[in-house]
Amino acid sequence: MASLSLFDPIDAPDPPAPGATVAPDREAPGYGFFDAMAAAARVKLGAPPEWEWYAAKLLPGDDTLLEGGIPNRRQDGTPRKQGKERWAGVKGTQVVVTLAEIAAACDVYERETGRCSDCAGAGERIKSISVHTGRTWRPCTRCGATGRAPTVEG
Numbered sequence: 001m002a003s004l005s006l007f008d009p010i011d012a013p014d015p016p017a018p019g020a021t022v023a024p025d026r027e028a029p030g031y032g033f034f035d036a037m038a039a040a041a042r043v044k045l046g047a048p049p050e051w052e053w054y055a056a057k058l059l060p061g062d063d064t065l066l067e068g069g070i071p072n073r074r075q076d077g078t079p080r081k082q083g084k085e086r087w088a089g090v091k092g093t094q095v096v097v098t099l100a101e102i103a104a105a106c107d108v109y110e111r112e113t114g115r116c117s118d119c120a121g122a123g124e125r126i127k128s129i130s131v132h133t134g135r136t137w138r139p140c141t142r143c144g145a146t147g148r149a150p151t152v153e154g
């Protein structure tokens with residue numbers, strides 16, 4: 001019988017045997033600063049989950065001006081992939097989001113998913129990207145490489 005790790009997510013498989021190497025989950029569903037900005041904008045605008053931003057401008061201080069809207073969809077309901085068709089005729093809305101609002105969106109993400117918002121539960125973050133060496137990774141410092149949301153108890 002496997003012992004329970006302090007940091008195991010609820011639905012995680014049994015912990016690896018002592019001494020075994022754990023492969024970080026680099027394919028874990030992502031969440032990042034751009035997603036958090038979009039979530040913060042939706043909260044501020046009272047916009048539905050379909051709202052996305054397509055332009056961002058950094059303002060003095062920590063504020064960001066976002067412009068976005070609800071992109072066009074095909075007849076079958078799937079999003080259009082091409083940028084021009086996707087946003088053709090869409091009237092954009094501008095909204096300023098603060099760093100505190102983005103952080104609040106990260107907190108919501110962590111509460112809802114139990115995943116660390118910095119690494120999206122992967123336990124690792126990209127350290128560098130290079131044409132010559134590809135991607136290199138480092139342990140996520142926010143969650144101590146557990147992938148688990150540090151703000152969520154239990």
Ligand SMILES: [Zn+2]
Nearest residue numbers: 116119140143
């Ligand atoms: Zn993390």
